[in-house]
Amino acid sequence: MKEQCGWWSSFTETTKQMLTNLSCFSFFLVAIFFYSFYYAWPYMAQLPEHITAVVVDLDDSPVSRSFTRSLQSIPQINVKGVSKDRPTAVTDLKNGKYSTMITIPDGFMKDSIAGVPTGIELVTNGAFIVKAKSSFGGIAGPLKQIATEAIAAQLVKQGVPLSNIAATASAPPAVIFQPMYNTVTGYLNFAVPIVFCIIFQTVMVAGVGTLLNEWFCAEKYPFPLVRAIENPVYFFYLYLPFVVNLLFWTLFIEGASFAWHGINSFQNVAATFATCICLSLAVIALALAVGFAFKKANYVVQSAVITSLPCVFITGDLFPLQNIPDYMRMFSYMLPSTPGVHAMLRASQAGASIGEIMPHLLHLLGLAGFYLFIAYLIARSYRKDYEVVHSEYSLNKNKKEELPVS
Numbered sequence: 001m002k003e004q005c006g007w008w009s010s011f012t013e014t015t016k017q018m019l020t021n022l023s024c025f026s027f028f029l030v031a032i033f034f035y036s037f038y039y040a041w042p043y044m045a046q047l048p049e050h051i052t053a054v055v056v057d058l059d060d061s062p063v064s065r066s067f068t069r070s071l072q073s074i075p076q077i078n079v080k081g082v083s084k085d086r087p088t089a090v091t092d093l094k095n096g097k098y099s100t101m102i103t104i105p106d107g108f109m110k111d112s113i114a115g116v117p118t119g120i121e122l123v124t125n126g127a128f129i130v131k132a133k134s135s136f137g138g139i140a141g142p143l144k145q146i147a148t149e150a151i152a153a154q155l156v157k158q159g160v161p162l163s164n165i166a167a168t169a170s171a172p173p174a175v176i177f178q179p180m181y182n183t184v185t186g187y188l189n190f191a192v193p194i195v196f197c198i199i200f201q202t203v204m205v206a207g208v209g210t211l212l213n214e215w216f217c218a219e220k221y222p223f224p225l226v227r228a229i230e231n232p233v234y235f236f237y238l239y240l241p242f243v244v245n246l247l248f249w250t251l252f253i254e255g256a257s258f259a260w261h262g263i264n265s266f267q268n269v270a271a272t273f274a275t276c277i278c279l280s281l282a283v284i285a286l287a288l289a290v291g292f293a294f295k296k297a298n299y300v301v302q303s304a305v306i307t308s309l310p311c312v313f314i315t316g317d318l319f320p321l322q323n324i325p326d327y328m329r330m331f332s333y334m335l336p337s338t339p340g341v342h343a344m345l346r347a348s349q350a351g352a353s354i355g356e357i358m359p360h361l362l363h364l365l366g367l368a369g370f371y372l373f374i375a376y377l378i379a380r381s382y383r384k385d386y387e388v389v390h391s392e393y394s395l396n397k398n399k400k401e402e403l404p405v406s
Helices: 007-020 025-038 041-045 062-071 086-094 108-114 129-157 162-169 187-217 223-230 232-261 269-294 300-313 326-332 337-349 354-380 395-402
Strands: 051-057 077-083 100-104 119-124 174-179
Touching (some): 007 187, 007 223, 007 232, 025 187, 051 062, 062 077, 062 108, 187 337, 223 395, 232 337, 232 354, 337 354
């Protein structure tokens, strides 16, 4: 019994159950792979949508007015207002009245006709992540064309030679794109990596919780569960297979999947690998704490699913942090997904070094230690369960059997 029920046996049996148990194998084998294509693929070719815009005309010239009139003919733009008051327009943009603000700078006509480099500023409310990208990708080209046509028309009125007009047309005003919040720009390379950190957390909490619930509801507690409840070393060997599984999926998503989808990843290999390890340790520790806490109550999946969407926004990277209530911010710091997102974006997508993301890695390791300790305390509270005390796998029972008869 002792040879057959060692630490390695606990690891292999947990792995076997994790990958073959009909109640939960889809979480560990199928779900993340499915999400890797199902979720990211639609955003590989985003199309412009109907954008509400305000034009801030600081130049108030014939060229700027012509530009504004022509802008209203672009199908994907709904120009809902023209203003000379930039602060008010910015406030309206922040409040969601418009999703895009187009600013024509003072002296635009004068500089354009004189050949002085000038530009049009396009500001999008990055809190609306898809609109931010479609605003830029859909109207940057038409903006340049309309501006060039307006300038050319004014030059014709002034009798400028056609050769000069042609030269002006070949160097249109630049369009300066600045998201108001999502400064990385775009959904695919920014939001998709964020959401996948939440997917890792949700799927693993649901999977680990489902397997533990299945074990607790069985007529006899399985060997890994009995030993994990009784001994911290066995508890670690129950924990380790889940960590290895999640580490595999984080490396798969950040590596092969993101490479196939054209998403930035592994910009710093060492830092990304360190983030994947720390995130896996923290997420599985949370999953064990939740699973042991629910025990025979079969509500882990429901709890994981209904909390997944709020977890996306309270990270503070996808939605303005100042718009999140303080109590929700405090809660977000207790979730592995929050430091995981911060570290992963900076390391894998932006190339930050281990030193630069060290605060986030330490945060993840702190959460891993905290939740692992909580999970073990909860597990220890089940030592007197009938199924544990009378289990053939109980360490205490084996010790009693080995005592010499006097």
